[in-house]
Structure formats: C-alpha cells, structure tokens
Amino acid sequence: MAFHEVRFPDDISRGARGGPERRTQIVELASGDEERNASWANSRRRYDVAYGIRRADDLAAVVAFFEARNGRLHGFRFKDWADYKSCLPSAAPAATDQLIGTGDGSTEVFQLVKRYSSGAQSWTRTITKPVAGSVRIALAGTPNLSGWTVDTATGLVTFNTAPGVSVAVTAGFEFDVAVRFDTDLLDITLDVERLGSITSIPLVEIRR
Structure with a gap:
C-alpha cells in the first residue's frame, strides 16, 4: 500500500463528524469495583465525511477521490477542522x-x-x-x-x-491527519431531487 500526499477536499471535510477514540478494557469485579486498563497507548481518530456533502458536485468529488485511492488501499491527508x-x-x-x-x-x-x-x-x-x-x-x-x-x-x-x-x-x-477510507463500498442513494447522497463515508486514522 502507499500513502498519497493529497488532502481530502476541505469544503467537504469542514462538515465532517468525528474525533479521537480510545480503547479501554473495563473489568467489573464481584465486589462491584472496576479495573480499567488502556489497550491503546495512543488515541485513534475516526470521522464520517458524509455530513459534508451538500451538492451533487460534492458527491462527484468524493466518488472521484475514493476511486483514486482504490477504496481502503491508499492513505491520504485529512484536515480535522476541530484540531489542526x-x-x-x-x-x-x-x-x-x-x-x-x-x-x-x-x-x-x-x-x-x-x-x-x-x-x-x-x-x-x-x-x-x-x-x-x-x-x-x-x-x-x-x-x-x-x-x-x-x-x-x-x-x-x-x-x-x-x-x-x-x-x-x-x-x-x-x-493534517493521515487517514484512509474505512470502507470499500460507497452506498449511494440515487435521488432525483437531491441528485444523490451517501449515508456514511467513514475514515480512520492510520497509525504506524
């Protein structure tokens, strides 16, 4: 796999949802007390960029970007507007x-x-x-x-x-954040009035 030094369209990423994710194991003891252990030393960010699609041209741009990255195969840059x-x-x-x-x-x-x-x-x-x-x-x-x-x-x-x-x-x-698509399928809903939409387009941070 390769990393493409290209950024996901800013006008679409601006409307994305997501943020940092942690992985914690919690074991509840018989006494009711808890033991908590961090499975990950570092957080990992996840986003859904479907919320940033507002026009038919946005949809076309995302499809083109997805195809050029071969779905989940190649990573790319993403601007997290909440933390950049x-x-x-x-x-x-x-x-x-x-x-x-x-x-x-x-x-x-x-x-x-x-x-x-x-x-x-x-x-x-x-x-x-x-x-x-x-x-x-x-x-x-x-x-x-x-x-x-x-x-x-x-x-x-x-x-x-x-x-x-x-x-x-x-x-x-x-x-920017190094990410990849977290799906190999863009589930596009064809709508005559809205000219199409995508329910979810998940991205996940690449950790090396």
Whole structure:
C-alpha cells in the first residue's frame, strides 16, 4: 500500500463528524469495583465525511477521490477542522507553541509533536503531516527563519547545525491527519431531487 500526499477536499471535510477514540478494557469485579486498563497507548481518530456533502458536485468529488485511492488501499491527508493547529483554534501558530526537544549539541533531527494537557496530566501526539509553509521554529524562544528544513511527509525537522546543550527547541504549525477510507463500498442513494447522497463515508486514522 502507499500513502498519497493529497488532502481530502476541505469544503467537504469542514462538515465532517468525528474525533479521537480510545480503547479501554473495563473489568467489573464481584465486589462491584472496576479495573480499567488502556489497550491503546495512543488515541485513534475516526470521522464520517458524509455530513459534508451538500451538492451533487460534492458527491462527484468524493466518488472521484475514493476511486483514486482504490477504496481502503491508499492513505491520504485529512484536515480535522476541530484540531489542526499547534495552538488554540482562535490563535495563529507561533514558533514557541510546542516544545519538540532540547538540544544536546549533537542531535540534529527533531519530531514535531503536540501536547494535550489538563491539570497535571498530559498526552503527547506525534505530528507526521505538517502543512507545507506553516511550520515555525524557535531556539531558546528566538524564532529561526533559516538553518533548518522540515519533511512534510514525516514531520521531522532537521537542523543544519545541532542546537546547543539545553537549548529549548520549539515549533508552531498547522497539520493534517493521515487517514484512509474505512470502507470499500460507497452506498449511494440515487435521488432525483437531491441528485444523490451517501449515508456514511467513514475514515480512520492510520497509525504506524
């Protein structure tokens, strides 16, 4: 299988439903107490993009996109309008948004990440599909406009010269989610007035 570095149509994804999914095993003991165990270390996102189809042209675009991906075979980019920035939805990405590492004088490659925090707890998400032209980098709080490159297919930031010891490496960016269709069938309802509709078009995040 392959991953196609192409994004699902934004005007359709804007109306999608979905979000993060966790997998937790819950065992109820004879006493009534519970034991809970996390089956997954990381969440996985699921979406249904059928809700974004409003016109016959939207339907045609989805069918074409589905056929070009060979159904579930090939992955692609998807913009999750509820979570696509390194910062809050109301803000613009800044170079100091997310700590992606600390320099040691020899490490030149750093992975983009986004942290989700609540109280004393946090979870770190690996970002592998940053949007081209959106990445901002800072060293010790000072924006760096050059001296580094970012691979938009992996989210790896490579410096020409390794950041110095104890230097905070931070980043700001927009990003997509790597997904695939979670069906090999588009169940289209032909309707003369609405010119067709699809009940459900599920997408699921690709985890590697």
